[in-house]
Amino acid sequence: MENxxxxxxxxYSYSLNPQAKFNTQEEGEKVYLLLRSHPFTQIxxxxxxxLFFIIxxxxxFFLPNFLNFGQIFIINLFYFIIICxxxxxNILNWYFNVGIVTSKRVIDIDFYAILYxxxxxxxxxxxxxxxxxxGGYLESFFDFGSIFIQTAGTEExxxxxxxxxxxxxxQIINKLLSKKHGF
Amino acid sequence: MDFKDIAFxxxxxxFAIFYYLYALVVSKQVKIMDKTLQDEHNDLIVFxxxxxxxASLVILIIVLFAVFII
Numbered sequence: 001m002e003n004x005x006x007x008x009x010x011x012y013s014y015s016l017n018p019q020a021k022f023n024t025q026e027e028g029e030k031v032y033l034l035l036r037s038h039p040f041t042q043i044x045x046x047x048x049x050x051l052f053f054i055i056x057x058x059x060x061f062f063l064p065n066f067l068n069f070g071q072i073f074i075i076n077l078f079y080f081i082i083i084c085x086x087x088x089x090n091i092l093n094w095y096f097n098v099g100i101v102t103s104k105r106v107i108d109i110d111f112y113a114i115l116y117x118x119x120x121x122x123x124x125x126x127x128x129x130x131x132x133x134x135g136g137y138l139e140s141f142f143d144f145g146s147i148f149i150q151t152a153g154t155e156e157x158x159x160x161x162x163x164x165x166x167x168x169x170x171q172i173i174n175k176l177l178s179k180k181h182g183f
Numbered sequence: 184m185d186f187k188d189i190a191f192x193x194x195x196x197x198f199a200i201f202y203y204l205y206a207l208v209v210s211k212q213v214k215i216m217d218k219t220l221q222d223e224h225n226d227l228i229v230f231x232x233x234x235x236x237x238a239s240l241v242i243l244i245i246v247l248f249a250v251f252i253i
Binding site for chain 1: 195198205206208209220231232235
């Protein structure tokens with residue numbers, strides 16, 4: 001699959017021909033595309049983290065009036081590890097929520113709040129329709145949007161939300177479908 | 184030792200214990216996620232998660248030391 005000019009970009013959220021593997025991968029199944037949410041969609045928790053650090057800084061001006069040095073140290077330590085854990089939790093959520101396009105199927109791996117895992121896959125032969133939804137100022141500016149893959153029969157539909165270059169990704173899926181159906 | 188000091192020590196002890204358990208759960212889940220998807224930065228992810236578990240254990244020891252010894 002060398003039809004695409006974006007080899008891999010936007011902080012590993014759009015990787016073409018990646019080295020990635022997954023546990024249900026079959027013999028001879030090649031991964032063509034790996035998608036994560038666009039980094040811009042993570043700006044919310046990133047800004048929150050900065051805000052929490054600022055709050056910690058401000059609190060330290062008032063805490064000496066109520067607590068001794070040891071207590072202030074412990075509170076600062078705990079507050080700091082809570083913020084770090086919050087950042088790490090969000091990074092893990094972003095990193096492991098992926099969409100994968102292989103030579104045989106399309107897979108959506110979701111980890112909700114780290115604890116719950118959901119893996120949905122659709123064989124290329126069962127895919128009926130692909131839709132790209134990208135609207136709004138920021139989506140247009142940063143080129144990200146959502147891909148909806150409709151499957152035949154009882155198989156679950158697949159969604160890749162807020163992924164970079166959605167049109168290019170759909171183009172790759174459509175080329176694979178054409179190859180599969182022999183068009 | 185007044186009530187405020189005792190309450191503070193109980194709260195930080197509980198917090199340190201729960202944080203250690205949380206770090207263990209996250210570590211376990213990261214191992215599952217690492218098996219589910221192997222990408223080029225997985226080693227770094229597993230390493231940082233191990234650091235989190237180690238840090239939480241160190242914090243738990245420090246807190247228990249501070250509560251019972253000092």
